[in-house]
Amino acid sequence: MTIIVRPATPERWDDVATVFGTRGNPSWCACQYFIDPEWNRGGEANMQSLREQVDSARPAPGLIAYQDGDPVGWIQVSPSSRFPRFKPRGHEPDDGVWAVTCFVVRVGHRGTGVATALLHGALDHARGHGASMIRARPSDTTVADKSNADLFTGILSTFAAAGFTELNRNRSRVLVELKLP
Template structure:
C-alpha cells in the first residue's frame, strides 16, 4: 500500500469530493461546519458549501490535506488557523483553551474523513502527522484539536470526524482540558 499526502487544491477538488463520498457526512457538510455559524450553515445547502470549499482549497496555504492510497483519493484532514474557523470560538465546550482566540499562530485540526474501504489502516495517524508538518511549515506556533476519547464511550464512525484522542496522543499532543468525559482539548507546541 502506497500512501501519498498532499495539500488539497483546486486541481484536486474532484478527488476531495471522491473522498467525501465514501461514507459519513463529508459529502453534505463539505467540511464547512467549523467555518460557518449555525445560522449560516442551516441557510446553506450542499451546493453552496461545495462552492465555499472549492474557493477555500484554491487558497495558499491550503486549508486541508488529501491522502491517496495507491493513487486513489482516500482521506482528508482540515488544518488551518483557528481564526479562519469561527465556530470553534462559539463552541462552549472549547472555552477552556489556553490560547487567545484571535491569535493567527494557533492552528486547529478540525475534520477527518476516510473512505470506508480505507478505515482501520492507520490513515488518520498519517494524515495527522502530515497536518503537523503542514502547520509548522506555514508558521503555526500551537496546533490544537478537539478529539473524541473513544475509551469513554462508543461513537459511530460518523461522529469521529474530529479525530480520536489516541491518534493525537501518539503524535505528541498533550491534553489541556476535558470539557466532557469523551470530549478532550489537546495541543501540540510547534515552536520553541
C-alpha cells in the same frame, strides 16, 4: 500500502470531491461547521464553499491522503482564526495557533493508517507555514462509544500517539495541543 499526503490545491479538487463523496455526512457538511454560520444549509452549497476555500485559501485549507494513488482521506487544518466556531474552553483564535477540525476517511480505508498519516501531514503543513502550535478537539473513545459520524474531529489516541497533550475535557471531547518546533 503506501500513504502520501498532499495539500488540497485547486488542481486536486476532483480528488477532494472523491473523498467527500455524494452521500453521508461528509458530502452534506463538507467541513463547513467550524467555518460558516450557515453550515446547516448542507449539500451542494457546502461543497461549493469548500471548493471556494480550496481555490483561494493560502496556505491550503486542508490535505488529501492518497493510498496507492487513490484519494482516500482529508484533514482540515488551518490557522485557528479561520474557524470562528472552534471555541473550546481555553482556546483563543490566533494565526500562529493552528487547528485540526475535521477528518474524512473513505469507507473501505478506515483503520489502515490514513488518519494517522493525515495528522502527521497536518503537523508538517502547519510547521511549514510558521505555526507555533496546533490544537484539536478529538473524541476520547475510551469514555464513550461514538458512531463513525461522531468521529469527524478525530480520535484522542491518534493525537496522543503524535505527542499532543490534554488541556481540558468536556465529556468525551478533549482539547489537545502540540507545540511545534
